[in-house]
Amino acid sequence: MLMKNIYFDHAATTKPKEEVIREMLPYLDERYGNPSATYGLGMQNKGAIAFAREKVAMGLGCDAKHIYFTSGGTEADNWALIGVAEKNRMKGNHIITTKIEHHAVLNTCKFLERKGFEITYLDVDKQGIVSVENLANAIRPTTILISVMFANSEIGTLEPIKEIGKIARRKGIIFHTDGVQAYGQTKIDVDEYGFDLFSGSSHKIYGPKGIGFLYIRDENMISGFIHGGMQEKGMRAGTENVAAIVGFGKAAELAQINLQKKEMKKQKLRDYMVERIINEIPYTKTNGDYKHRLANNVNVSFSFVQASNVKTMLDNEGIYVSTGAACASREQYPSHVLQAIGCSEDEMQGAIRITVGEENTKEEIDYFILKLKEIIDSLRRKSLSYGVKMKLYSEK
Numbered sequence: 001m002l003m004k005n006i007y008f009d010h011a012a013t014t015k016p017k018e019e020v021i022r023e024m025l026p027y028l029d030e031r032y033g034n035p036s037a038t039y040g041l042g043m044q045n046k047g048a049i050a051f052a053r054e055k056v057a058m059g060l061g062c063d064a065k066h067i068y069f070t071s072g073g074t075e076a077d078n079w080a081l082i083g084v085a086e087k088n089r090m091k092g093n094h095i096i097t098t099k100i101e102h103h104a105v106l107n108t109c110k111f112l113e114r115k116g117f118e119i120t121y122l123d124v125d126k127q128g129i130v131s132v133e134n135l136a137n138a139i140r141p142t143t144i145l146i147s148v149m150f151a152n153s154e155i156g157t158l159e160p161i162k163e164i165g166k167i168a169r170r171k172g173i174i175f176h177t178d179g180v181q182a183y184g185q186t187k188i189d190v191d192e193y194g195f196d197l198f199s200g201s202s203h204k205i206y207g208p209k210g211i212g213f214l215y216i217r218d219e220n221m222i223s224g225f226i227h228g229g230m231q232e233k234g235m236r237a238g239t240e241n242v243a244a245i246v247g248f249g250k251a252a253e254l255a256q257i258n259l260q261k262k263e264m265k266k267q268k269l270r271d272y273m274v275e276r277i278i279n280e281i282p283y284t285k286t287n288g289d290y291k292h293r294l295a296n297n298v299n300v301s302f303s304f305v306q307a308s309n310v311k312t313m314l315d316n317e318g319i320y321v322s323t324g325a326a327c328a329s330r331e332q333y334p335s336h337v338l339q340a341i342g343c344s345e346d347e348m349q350g351a352i353r354i355t356v357g358e359e360n361t362k363e364e365i366d367y368f369i370l371k372l373k374e375i376i377d378s379l380r381r382k383s384l385s386y387g388v389k390m391k392l393y394s395e396k
Helices: 018-028 040-058 073-087 103-114 132-138 161-171 242-256 259-280 307-316 336-340 345-349 362-381 384-395
Strands: 067-070 094-098 118-122 143-147 174-178 197-201 212-216 284-286 297-302 351-355
Touching: 018 242, 040 067, 040 242, 067 073, 073 103, 073 143, 073 174, 073 197, 073 212, 094 103, 103 118, 118 132, 132 161, 143 161, 161 174, 259 284, 259 297, 259 362, 297 345, 307 351, 307 362, 336 345, 345 351
Parallel strands: 094 118, 094 143, 143 174, 174 197
Antiparallel strands: 067 212, 197 212, 284 297, 297 351
């Protein structure tokens, strides 16, 4: 029996690696200089930021000059949408996105609507994939931005990003993707995908929280976001969080080592987990596209149970999963993503998200399945709807 905690919520956050922490520590102690200072103590930190920027850029196959550090993925998404809207207001006021975006995008779109911008929220199919044809048909002469996430944070579905990028480029429309869940998890080349703007975050790839980036292909397409000093080429002012930037750089560097091998390992663990859950726990279904999906993501609905109860009971066993995106997990309303893909109320109430990481093992999954089966069975025995279902089934 495993006695240690088992963490299966890597889409929410990850534990910083020891190498990352070691890299950061000097910048929390003796290397405390302000990077804008012109003496040695400050200038060495300016160099450390430049080196970290190069490491982060490697994960996108781009030049470091296109990477602008932010406080995280949420700020990067806000900057992308608001910055493009402000800069291009004279060209048009229409933005296209999808109904399953992260709230950092959706709520920013709501903000822009109040400022007079028109937003088209595209539907997705039952697997969570947006139609490229519908997106193309939604384009207007006033469309200035298309923002479609690379991979969904709840169901792991990968969107047809390359096709969307080609349409945007052909139409001369700026293309942004929320790549927070994909960066450092799979191979990405910004030129190949046609991105103009790409949002990323450190704490999803074993780096520190509170640091992210926005890739900007051309400064002329977007306005600055925080006004003040000349940090980040005057586009995002404020004294840099040097330790976090350095940690992010190290995490980005480590993420690229054996990237495909790590991706395959997580996919094998995911597939093994899904096969056991589906075969051993009745009245269960997976959510999202199983082929076009992040390697580490499992989203599964258990009928006749409340996911919050499942999560709590797993927590008592030292096993950590999620009932949705971490930023919305304390809310009481159903997942907007599961609603968008047509899940029933029962399926939404019984859905949990499991995301494996580099450190997880097959043995941990076996223990998890053992406890999960016990918990689901225990909860279902107390469920009136399950009892009625079983009665009807036995009478057939």
